[in-house]
Amino acid sequence: MAIKSHVQTTINGETVEFLCESRQSLLEVLRDELHLTGAKEGCNNGNCGACSVILDGRLVNSCLVLGVETEGKSVETIEGLAAPDKLHPIQDAFLENAALQCGICTPGFIMSTKALLDSNPNPTEHEIRYWLAGNLCRCTGYDKIVRAVQDAAKASA
Amino acid sequence: MESWGEASESRLIGKRITRLSGKDKVTGKAKYTFDINRPGMLYGRILRSEVPHATVMGIDMSQAEALPGVKAVIPLIESGKKLRYQGQEIAAVAAETDDIAKDALRLIQVHLEALPHVVTEADAMAEGAPQIRENWAGNQSEPSINKNRDVAAGFEEAAVEVEATYHTPVQTHVCLETHGHVAEWEDEQNLTVWASTQGVFGVRRDLAQYFGLPPNQVRVITEHMGGGFGSKFGPGSEGEAAAKLARITGKAVKLMLTRKDEHLVAGNRPSMTQHVRAGATRDGRLIAYDMRGYGTGGISSGAGFVGPYVYHVPNTRTERVNVAVNAGNQRAMRAPGHPQGAFAMDSLMDELAEKLGMNPLEFRRINDSSEVRQAQYTLGAQEIGWHRRNNVPGAGNGVKKRGMGVGSGQWGGGGGRGTEARVTINADGTVEAVTGTQDIGTGIRTAIAIIVAEEFGLAPTDITVKVGDSAPGLPSGGSGGSQTTASVAPVIKTAAAAAKQKLFEHIAPLLEAPVADLRVGTGIIYVASDRTKTITWQQAAGQLGMESISEGGHWAEELRKGVVAGTQFAEVEVDTQTGAVKLIKIVAVQDCGLAINRLTTESQINGGVIMGLGQALLEERFMDAQTGRMLNANLEDYKIPGTFEIPEIKSIVFDTHRKVTGIGEPPCIPTPGAIANAVYNAIGVRIRELPLTPDRILTALAEKKA
Numbered sequence: 001m002a003i004k005s006h007v008q009t010t011i012n013g014e015t016v017e018f019l020c021e022s023r024q025s026l027l028e029v030l031r032d033e034l035h036l037t038g039a040k041e042g043c044n045n046g047n048c049g050a051c052s053v054i055l056d057g058r059l060v061n062s063c064l065v066l067g068v069e070t071e072g073k074s075v076e077t078i079e080g081l082a083a084p085d086k087l088h089p090i091q092d093a094f095l096e097n098a099a100l101q102c103g104i105c106t107p108g109f110i111m112s113t114k115a116l117l118d119s120n121p122n123p124t125e126h127e128i129r130y131w132l133a134g135n136l137c138r139c140t141g142y143d144k145i146v147r148a149v150q151d152a153a154k155a156s157a
Numbered sequence: 158m159e160s161w162g163e164a165s166e167s168r169l170i171g172k173r174i175t176r177l178s179g180k181d182k183v184t185g186k187a188k189y190t191f192d193i194n195r196p197g198m199l200y201g202r203i204l205r206s207e208v209p210h211a212t213v214m215g216i217d218m219s220q221a222e223a224l225p226g227v228k229a230v231i232p233l234i235e236s237g238k239k240l241r242y243q244g245q246e247i248a249a250v251a252a253e254t255d256d257i258a259k260d261a262l263r264l265i266q267v268h269l270e271a272l273p274h275v276v277t278e279a280d281a282m283a284e285g286a287p288q289i290r291e292n293w294a295g296n297q298s299e300p301s302i303n304k305n306r307d308v309a310a311g312f313e314e315a316a317v318e319v320e321a322t323y324h325t326p327v328q329t330h331v332c333l334e335t336h337g338h339v340a341e342w343e344d345e346q347n348l349t350v351w352a353s354t355q356g357v358f359g360v361r362r363d364l365a366q367y368f369g370l371p372p373n374q375v376r377v378i379t380e381h382m383g384g385g386f387g388s389k390f391g392p393g394s395e396g397e398a399a400a401k402l403a404r405i406t407g408k409a410v411k412l413m414l415t416r417k418d419e420h421l422v423a424g425n426r427p428s429m430t431q432h433v434r435a436g437a438t439r440d441g442r443l444i445a446y447d448m449r450g451y452g453t454g455g456i457s458s459g460a461g462f463v464g465p466y467v468y469h470v471p472n473t474r475t476e477r478v479n480v481a482v483n484a485g486n487q488r489a490m491r492a493p494g495h496p497q498g499a500f501a502m503d504s505l506m507d508e509l510a511e512k513l514g515m516n517p518l519e520f521r522r523i524n525d526s527s528e529v530r531q532a533q534y535t536l537g538a539q540e541i542g543w544h545r546r547n548n549v550p551g552a553g554n555g556v557k558k559r560g561m562g563v564g565s566g567q568w569g570g571g572g573g574r575g576t577e578a579r580v581t582i583n584a585d586g587t588v589e590a591v592t593g594t595q596d597i598g599t600g601i602r603t604a605i606a607i608i609v610a611e612e613f614g615l616a617p618t619d620i621t622v623k624v625g626d627s628a629p630g631l632p633s634g635g636s637g638g639s640q641t642t643a644s645v646a647p648v649i650k651t652a653a654a655a656a657k658q659k660l661f662e663h664i665a666p667l668l669e670a671p672v673a674d675l676r677v678g679t680g681i682i683y684v685a686s687d688r689t690k691t692i693t694w695q696q697a698a699g700q701l702g703m704e705s706i707s708e709g710g711h712w713a714e715e716l717r718k719g720v721v722a723g724t725q726f727a728e729v730e731v732d733t734q735t736g737a738v739k740l741i742k743i744v745a746v747q748d749c750g751l752a753i754n755r756l757t758t759e760s761q762i763n764g765g766v767i768m769g770l771g772q773a774l775l776e777e778r779f780m781d782a783q784t785g786r787m788l789n790a791n792l793e794d795y796k797i798p799g800t801f802e803i804p805e806i807k808s809i810v811f812d813t814h815r816k817v818t819g820i821g822e823p824p825c826i827p828t829p830g831a832i833a834n835a836v837y838n839a840i841g842v843r844i845r846e847l848p849l850t851p852d853r854i855l856t857a858l859a860e861k862k863a
Contacts, residue, residue, distance in 0.1 A: 002256075023256060032255065037192035038185020040383070042333045043416040047792035050333060078185035091183040095175050098756045101764060102598025103182030104189055104333045104383030129800040136792065138333050138384050139598050141763025142803040 009070040011036070012080025020067040026060075027051045029067035030077060038078035038107045042136065049135030052108040052115075053077045059115035061134075078107035081114065090114055093152035094145070101139035109135045113149050117156055125150070159651060159713040161751055161815045168679065169611045173756035176603040177617060178381065178596065187381045190353040191413050193339040199228055199251040201402050201412030202258040203395060204265050205421070206240040206247055209483035209785025210274035210289065213238055216248060217266035224264060226257035228406045233398060239272065241289065241456045242483045243786045244421030246394050251402040251410050274483040276780040278428060278453050281482050290456065290481040297451070298458055298479040311445025311472025315436025317512035323433070323501035324846040325829075327453070327778040328426040328771075329419065330490055331797050334383020336423050337413030338396045340403040348400060349376045352392065353413075355385040356635030357595050360392050361627045367397050368404075379595045379625040386768070387489035388424035389597075390635050420790035424488025425778065427452040427460035429497040435470070437509045441523045446470040452497075453480045454487030463498030467565045468506065468524040483785055484778075489637060491765070492568060492822035496772055496829055500847060503564040503830025507837065511550075517834065518543060518563055529813055530565060533724040533746040537563070540744040540807055541726035551841020551861075559730045559741065562834025566826030570819035571719020572643025574712045576633040580609055580652040581707040582660055586698040588613060590653070591623040594633035594645050599821055600757030601641050605649050607753055612653035614677035615694060639819030643717040646753060646817045652710030659706045664697045718816035721748040725766070725827035728804075729835040733858055736851030738774055738836055740804035743828065748811045750818030755810055762808035762824040769828025771798045774848050 004019040011034070020029050027044075030036045030053070042050035044063045051062040054076035081088045087095070090113050100106045109132065116123055116131040123131065128149045129142075137145065164171060181187035214237075218230040233246040240247070248265050252258040273287035280286060281296040289296055312318070332353075339351040348368065352360045357377045365372040382389070392400070399412035414423060431450030438444050443465075452460030458479040465473060510520035518534055525531060537543075546561040547553075578592035590609045596602040602624055606617035613619075623629070634644055661675045661682070668675065670684040677683075682697050684690040728741040745762050752758040775796040779788040789795040808824075829847055837843050842857040 021254075021256065028255065031192070032194070035194055036185075037188065037194070040189070040334070041191060041413075042335075043792045045416070045791060045793070048333065048416075082184050087180070087183065091180075094183050095179045098173075098175065098760050100176075100179065100182050101600070101757075101760055102333070102382065102384045103178070103187055104381075106182050107185045110183060129803075132800045136333065136797060136799060138331055138386070138768070138797065139764045140760055141767050141806060142798070142800045143763060143806050144760065146800065146803075 005068050007068055007071050009072065010074040012077060022066065022068050024067045025063050026065040026067050026070055027062040030062060036077055036079050040104050040107060049112060050105050050108040052111040052135065054111060054115050057118070059112055078111055081110065089155040090152040093148040093155060097144045097148035097151060099140060099144040099148035105135060105137045109137065109145055113152060117153055121156060122153055159716050161716060164815070167611065169607045169617065170753055171751065171755060174603060174607055174617055174754050176600050176757060177606055177622065178602055189334050189381045189383050190337055190339060190351045191334055193351045193411065195339060195341055195409035198409040198411055199253060199406055200255040200258045201249060201251045201399050201410045202262055203246050203398060204248045204262045205418065206243055206245045208240065208269060208271060209243050209276060210272040211240045211269040212272060213240060214268040214270055218248060220264040221250060221261040224257065224261050226253040227261045228252060228408065229402050230261065231398065231401060233394060242485050244418060244485055249398040249402060251406050274785040276482050276484055276785045277782055278430065278451065278480045278482065280782055281480050289483055293481050296481045300476045300478045302476045305473040306471055308445050308447050308472045308474040312436050314438055314444045316439035317509060318434060318436040319505060319508040319512060320434040321505065321508060321845055322430065323504060324430045325428060325497040325500060326847065327428045328490065328776045329778060329795065330386045330388040330424055331419065332384035332386060332388060335414040335416060335419050336389060336393060336395060338392065338399040339409060339411045340400040341409035342404055346370065347374050349378065350396065350400060351378045352396065353382045353389060354379050355389045355595065355597050355637055356391065357625055357627050358593055358632045359390055359635050360396065363391050364396065364400055368400065373630065377627045382595065382597050385597050386491045387493065387637060390637060416792060417790045420787060420795060422485040424490065425455070425485065426490035427454040427487045429462045431464060431501055433501065433505060435505055435509060437513060441513055441515055441520050443468055443470040443524045444472060446473045449476045451478045451480050453482050455484040456481055457486035459487050462494040464502055466498050466502035467567050468502065468521065469526055484780060491768055491825050495566060495826045496769060499564060499566055499826050500829040500833060504833055504845060507834045508843065521563065521565070527722045529722040529748050530724050533722065533811060536809065537724050537726045537744045537746045540809070541728055541742060543726065547838050550838050556734050557730050557732050558839040559728065560835045560837065560839025561726060561728045562831045562838055563724065563726050564827035564830030564834065566723045566823050568639060568721050568823035568826065569719045570639035570643060570721055570823065572640050572717045572819065576644050576648045577631040578648045578652045578710045579631060579707055580649070580656045581705055582656050582698055583705045584698055584701040584703065586695040587621065588615065588619060589621045589623065590649060591629050591631055592633050592645060592649065593627055593629065593631045594641055595625040595636055597636050599641065599761060600754060601645060603757060604642055604646065604753040608646060608649045609653045612650065612657055613694065614679050614681065639821040639823065641819060642753065643817045643819050647713040647716035648710035650710065650716060651713055652708050655708035655710065656706050659708060660697060664692060664700050667700060668692060716817060718750055718814060718818055721750065721818055721820060721823050723747040723823050723827055725831040727831040727835040729832060729839055731836055731839045731854060733840060736854035738849055738854065740770060740802065740832070742805045742807065744807045744809065745824055746809045746811050747820060747824050748813050749820050750813060751815045752810050753817065758810050758820065759808045761820050763806050765824025766806050766828050767798050767803065769825040770802065770832060772847060773829040773832040774802065777848055
């Protein structure tokens with residue numbers, strides 16, 4: 001068996017400890033070790049954005065980050081976005097705008113949007129499209145996603 | 158006679174309603190097959206061929222078996238058999254972690270004897286090419302020939318003729334959730350499978366057959382699934398392997414395909430090359446159409462395509478062959494055979510119209526017998542601003558040139574028998590609707606809730622909808638051919654109506670009114686002739702005491718209708734220096750019959766347009782003739798549309814009648830033709846090959862100059 005490392009990190013505000021092999025990606029750790037399956041594996045090489053999470057305030061593809069790299073860092077995933085009794089405005093906007101169909105890309109899009117609005121609360125449409133260019137969706141139509149992000153920005157303002 | 162009633166009577170049907178599963182999807186709670194984790198679960202992986210054609214001389218799995226953490230290794234091909242495409246299955250492993258499974262694949266020794274391969278249609282049809290499929294001399298199937306009246310006589314009547322060759326490449330499905338299963342045996346006789354599938358009952362049937370079990374001893378669950386587009390029917394060899402590994406190890410096994418596998422083996426839209434000669438009379442009537450074409454569905458057949466399409470041609474002769482190449486099998490892909498054939502036909506229509514000196518829209522009006530599309534032409538032309546279109550294609554001196562084009566499509570989608578459903582009213586007022594269909598993202602779960610809620614005077618969120626599980630034993634067909642809504646909706650409606658009737662019978666004495674005089678209002682039941690007599694839904698259900706009402710539904714032909722027409726208009730801007738095509742706007746006018754939920758219906762149209770524009774501008778499988786491998790089996794080099802490719806999309810739900818139909822597929826059909834015609838209108842050079850990439854645009858512009 002490969003040697004495992006002990007990692008302590010913060011996930012959605014809570015301190016989490018886990019053991020992982022040095023070759024395991026953050027995505028594998030989240031999904032297989034911690035059973036946080038909101039981040040999806042779409043391509044496993046950084047092209048589809050379905051695994052998007054926020055690491056120390058930066059949007060990352062969690063399939064391209066190693067689990068051990070998160071030592072001492074802070075990870076935000078889709079599971080931590082909504083308050084216990086209330087959806088986050090971005091989630092509401094995606095629902096209201098019908099910005100999802102099969103929904104497998106949705107957590108990634110929402111985390112990308114979160115990272116965008118955290119750093120730029122009033123993005124232009126071009127900025128939204130630029131920021132979300134790393135997230136792929138095969139069913140819905142990005143048009144509704146862009147509208148949802150615009151609405152979310154308004155709601156958060 | 159059953160009916161959906163008048164639009165004015167509908168409280169929910171035809172309105173815009175957010176999807177029931179939406180909250181689970183935006184919070185990450187929705188569990189897809191990929192997300193299922195079972196206690197003690199093992200990870201499965203498949204070793205696949207990296208060569209396109211070889212004989213298997215031996216497989217040595219001993220080193221893989223000896224690796225700590227590996228629980229099972231099974232061969233998926235016998236020695237002496239042939240591997241016929243890159244990606245074909247050789248062996249499968251189950252291990253404690255996914256990484257160990259990957260390590261184990263590397264330890265399997267496969268001894269192969271290479272065979273000559275062909276991976277392009279041209280190479281396969283060339284003289285002296287190695288024959289890669291038995292009984293297909295020249296790697297071609299027997300031609301399928303169809304004739305209508307006399308094509309030679311037709312050409313004698315023709316005042317103008319066009320002769321051209323149109324080509325579309327192989328496209329892959331790119332479902333964001335890869336194909337896969339989690340398989341778990343309760344005991345030797347009972348199997349549960351979570352499957353990313355478009356057909357819960359099809360997977361049940363196939364796996365039961367594979368293991369020689371009665372179907373009801375296999376349970377298939379698909380609560381949520383991440384896209385199929387025609388590629389996810391049946392368990393496939395990966396589903397069989399997952400269940401086999403689970404049986405051997407006595408543990409649950411998760412076996413999901415990789416993105417590379419998806420491109421190689423999980424299906425594709427076949428290519429199309431057609432050489433067509435067509436003629437029209439001076440007054441603009443299509444008169445003759447003579448087409449010879451071929452396509453490849455890889456090593457399999459099934460590379461058909463439509464033509465002539467939509468427009469009426471009296472004299473035709475068509476000849477089609479399948480070409481075999483050493484590449485993965487085709488599978489149905491969103492409107493199989495239609496978008497590629499429509500691209501060719503709509504391009505041809507514009508070429509003929511130009512020879513006649515006619516407006517291409519006018520030429521279509523003359524040759525299109527669909528009254529629905531005739532109305533759609535008018536509406537779409539207004540919406541895009543067709544009067545602003547270049548009268549002279551390629552006119553203007555600017556670097557960036559704009560143009561407009563139109564394309565058309567037609568689809569069935571009328572549904573069919575075979576769905577069973579049950580609607581239950583419990584004494585606490587809760588309502589459950591159960592059927593064995595599956596929600597592959599289209600929104601059938603929400604549509605079911607809307608239909609039941611409409612019948613009962615409740616809100617869609619009051620209805621618990623259970624789909625995607627074979628356990629209740631209420632079968633429904635696979636979600637293909639745009640058949641789901643039209644197959645399921647009538648049965649749900651009649652089940653809800655039957656349950657309502659039973660409830661009315663139960664409470665009629667209490668309301669001192671005949672059953673026929675009872676009606677539902679919003680959250681209430683009342684007496685039509687005396688509206689002071691009302692009872693809340695909750696009170697009515699409460700009368701059931703310890704009982705509940707549970708009713709099945711039946712097929713009702715009159716609630717559904719097939720054949721939908723669609724038309725799309727595209728406006729593009731072509732940068733003549735870079736060759737880049739920028740889409741400005743697409744107007745999609747789509748006959749949808751009775752849209753149960755307008756919101757999700759629009760999403761379907763949007764999604765279809767986007768898949769169509771991907772085919773028009775981006776998507777192409779590249780095969781390397783030398784090595785026989787796919788060069789772009791990833792999402793970096795195989796481009797699908799992203800945020801920057803998407804123009805303004807105006808999706809118009811075109812109401813024609815109040816019967817349910819399916820529209821998953823039709824909106825992707827007219828898009829490539831409309832875009833190709835718009836590009837021609839912008840630059841004045843016809844490109845007869847998709848996708849319309851910058852290199853093709855620049856080459857065409859350079860040839861025009863020369």
